[in-house]
Amino acid sequence: GAVVSQHPSRVICKSGTSVKIECRSLDFQATTMFWYRQFPKQSLMLMATSNEGSKATYEQGVEKDKFLINHASLTLSTLTVTSAHPEDSSFYICSAGGSWNTEAFFGQGTRLTVV
Amino acid sequence: RKEVEQDPGPFNVPEGATVAFNCTYSNSASQSFFWYRQDCRKEPKLLMSVYSSGNEDGRFTAQLNRASQYISLLIRDSKLSDSATYLCVVRPAGKLIFGQGTTLQVKP
Numbered sequence: 001g002a003v004v005s006q007h008p009s010r011v012i013c014k015s016g017t018s019v020k021i022e023c024r025s026l027d028f029q030a031t032t033m034f035w036y037r038q039f040p041k042q043s044l045m046l047m048a049t050s051n052e053g054s055k056a057t058y059e060q061g062v063e064k065d066k067f068l069i070n071h072a073s074l075t076l077s078t079l080t081v082t083s084a085h086p087e088d089s090s091f092y093i094c095s096a097g098g099s100w101n102t103e104a105f106f107g108q109g110t111r112l113t114v115v
Numbered sequence: 116r117k118e119v120e121q122d123p124g125p126f127n128v129p130e131g132a133t134v135a136f137n138c139t140y141s142n143s144a145s146q147s148f149f150w151y152r153q154d155c156r157k158e159p160k161l162l163m164s165v166y167s168s169g170n171e172d173g174r175f176t177a178q179l180n181r182a183s184q185y186i187s188l189l190i191r192d193s194k195l196s197d198s199a200t201y202l203c204v205v206r207p208a209g210k211l212i213f214g215q216g217t218t219l220q221v222k223p
Contacts, residue, residue, distance in 0.1 A: 034210055041123075043202065043215040044159065093158055095211065103149060104211055106158040 003027060004096050006107025013084055013114055020080045021110045023094035029074035030096035034104070035067075038091040050077040050094075084114040116141055121203050121214035129222055132193045136217045138186040138203030147206040148179055150188045152199045153216065159202055162188075193221045 005024045013019050023033055031052045036044040048069055049057040056069035068080040077096075081088055093109040121138045128134050140148075148165040163170065165177040165186055176189040186203055198221045203214035 032209065036213075044213045046210055046212070049210060091156070103161040103164065106160075109156075109158045111156070 004105045004107045033077040033096040119214035125218040136188045140205045145205045145207040149204040151202040
């Protein structure tokens, strides 16, 4: 069964609104979670590293004020896309778990469409 | 230069063919390497880890050349169900860095 659960799997929102995506680790605690974005026919691009109890670390070019990350507990990280625009439409996916030499586990992904 | 580079393909092969994918990475400090498979509109799923000595899992063989910073995946006796995008993944210090992915289409 899934060890990382992501919700919602699909969301359509109006331009200018905010959307929150949840990522939960099941059966294990995750002090670190990762958020990725994938545009059509492109690879997964790391957006940020979510750290439990502290600020997220954002990759170069990712606006931290637009993509708010909160990791308030050891099993939950949230990504909020604020003031969404059509260009934010993408596949957002989180991962957690694993160590330096083992696999990470992925959530099911969230397909965001901004209209 | 991208941190992980792959030929995006697509590779179109007949059933039963052998196909090889290559990947290069730029961070010499990378410690672990993986091949993931991603089906359309789904999350990536681990296909296999890649070890320095090379490793095999059924029809799949992975190789790592640290000196050349090069990783390969060989698929033998291709099945229709192998059609997917194969992602080369490198893990320097915790986070996963993905290649663009190589698309494989196996045809009857």
